[in-house]
Amino acid sequence: MSIWLKNATVFDGKAFMEGTRHLVVEEGQIAHLGAEAPEGFEGQTLDLEGKWLCPGFWDLHTHLREPGQEWREDLTSGSLAGAAGGYTTLVAMPNTxxxxxxxxxxSYVARKGRELPGARVLPAGCVSKERKGEELAxxxxxxxxxxxxxxxxxxxxxxxxxxxxxxRYLDGTGLAVMEHSEDRSLFGKGQVHEGxxxxxxxxxxxxxxxEVLGVQxxxxxxxxxxxxxxxxHLSAARSLELIRAAKAEGLSVTCDVTPHHLTFSEEDVMASGYxxxxxxxxxLRSVRDREALWGGIEDGTVDAIGTDHAPWHADEKDLPFQEASFGIASLECAAAGVLDGAVRRGVAAEKVLAALTRAPRCILGRGGDDLLAVGAEADLTVVDPDRVEKVNPRLWRSKAKHSPWSGVVLKGWPVLTLLGDRVLWRASEEQ
Ligand SMILES: NC(=O)N[C@@H](CC(=O)O)C(=O)O
Ligand SMILES: [Zn+2]
Structure with a gap:
């Protein structure tokens, strides 16, 4: 496949490049990136005037439920959902x-993850055998x-x-441990934020x-x-203060926050009628906590945005609050939700885009510079910052057809994902 993406505003992983650019993909690689049109090009062309051409979005935290819980999601449905949400790469959580x-x-997830119809899937492994916390895996x-x-x-x-x-074991390998930070004795039978x-x-x-004790x-x-x-999925203002101090001390610590903690608060849970x-x-915590997460995105304390897409069957969610399972499905509106939230607050789009593109790659040790270099694998997401669309989970590719964003109108949507020599997904023209 050869494709010429014309007149795009290019985000290179760190900042927008000045003016517009032409990018050509040939045989799965970036073959040209410049202000000038390529010479003698033959193939498909796409005019991206007014659109943002970015390195593909990567999600460090996706629950795809395979193996074993395929009625909730599987690698294929999750992969298609990811591509339609703007993601080219998903890290599958191992709590299957x-x-x-x-x-x-x-090896099962890695092998299948390379051959999926949408976003590619990279496996995360457990720290402990059977996730019991007793024996190192x-x-x-x-x-x-x-x-x-x-x-x-x-x-x-x-x-x-x-x-x-x-x-200690992983020190020097560049491989990270991802902590779901929680002191179990303080969680108890908790259902909502204590506030x-x-x-x-x-x-x-x-x-x-x-959460804070786990961070400490x-x-x-x-x-x-x-x-x-x-x-x-850090959610509390105080957690970010600790991360900020640890970074200042020079420790090798990173963090992500989710689109739902950036969007909703305890007030929305109450307004929804539980x-x-x-x-x-x-x-979902206080408004103050939520805004502190945005502060973390602005000042770089927060590295990445991870969806924590946690699909459940309707029978496991459509229940009285105390009986419903914990988890929010969001893959197909997560990036749009964050782009919309940034505009509403006047947070620079670059901050959000860097958290979706460069940061996850850095955390995985997969580079972060020259993401759009000629010769690099074509791994691209296109955003239309002016596209306005209402979230309709019934149309999702994910098996989870429900979300707290249901019916919410968002501005700024991914419209195309491309990986190697394949367009993984392209949004329909009508909105
Ligand atoms: N976040 C959640 O509420 N649920 C996640 C687990 C997790 O990410 O901790 C799930 O697997 O459903
Ligand atoms: Zn978790």
Whole structure:
């Protein structure tokens, strides 16, 4: 396939380039990027006037539920959903059934992940066998089979000793441990943020300290033994203060936040009438926490945006709040949700785009400079900043047809994803 993308405003992973550019993809690689049109081009052309041409969006945190829970999602449906959400690459969480905690399970996801119809899928492996936090999984053998990071997500690494061991073991490999930060004893039977909402509703609250203590624990261990530690789906203002200080100290720590924590708060959960689709771990917190996450994106404390797309069957969500499962499905509107939120707040689009493109690659040790260099693999996402569309989960490729964004009108949508020599997905003209 040869394709000429004309007149695009190019975001190179860090900033917008001045003026417009022409980019040519040939045989899966970037063959030309310049202000001048390519000479003697033969093939398909696409005019991207007014659109942003970016390195492909990568999601560090996607639950694809395969193997074992394919009624919720599978690698194929998740891959198609990812491509339609603007993503070319998804990191699949290992809290499946069985969990991805051994080389053969990693190899299953890695092999299938290369041959999917939409976004490619890279496997994450568990830190501990069966995610029990007792025995270290075979991390390096899993890495040989394609595991790109390690996490017991769904839960923190239960034992501090084991987290310390994993960090120490991986020190020098460039492979990160991804922590779902949570002090289990403070989670208890929690349902919502401990704050206004728990007071008003009487539902059990999950205090911010539940997350913050996990961040403290991780930072302390990192300081002692080295390694790379990535905190995922941070939700509390205080967690970011700790990350900010740890970065200033020079520790190898990174973090991501989710589109739902950037968009919603406890107030939206109350306004929804305690709709189970707003139930998630960590819970949607206060407006102050939410705005602090945006502050983190602006000042670079937050590295990446990870969706934590957590698909569940309607029967597991369409329930009284206390009985609904924890998790929000968002892959197909996540990037749009964040782009829209940035415009509303006057946050520079570059900050959001960098968190969707360059940061995830850096965290995985997959480069971050010259993402659009001639000769590089074509891995591209096109955004139409003016496209306005209402979120309609019933039309999603994901098996989860529900979301707290249902019916919300967003401005700024991915419209094309391209990987190697394939256009993975292109938005329809009508909106
Ligand atoms: N975030 C959630 O509420 N749920 C996730 C697990 C997780 O990411 O911790 C899931 O697997 O459903
Ligand atoms: Zn988690």
């Amino acid at each position: 059934d069985p969990p991805v905690d051994c080389p053969s399970a990693v 075979e991390l390096l053998k899993m890495a040989e089979e394609g595991a790109v990071l390690f996490t017991d997500d769904g839960a923190p690494v239960r034992s501090s000793g084991l987290l310390r061991l994993a960090l 206004v909402i728990s007071a008003v509703s009487g539902l059990a609250g999950v205090p911010s300290s539940c 624990r991780g930072i302390e261990l990192l300081r002692e033994v080295g390694g790379c530690l990535h905190f995922t 709709d189970g689709y707003f139930k998630v771990n960590p819970p």
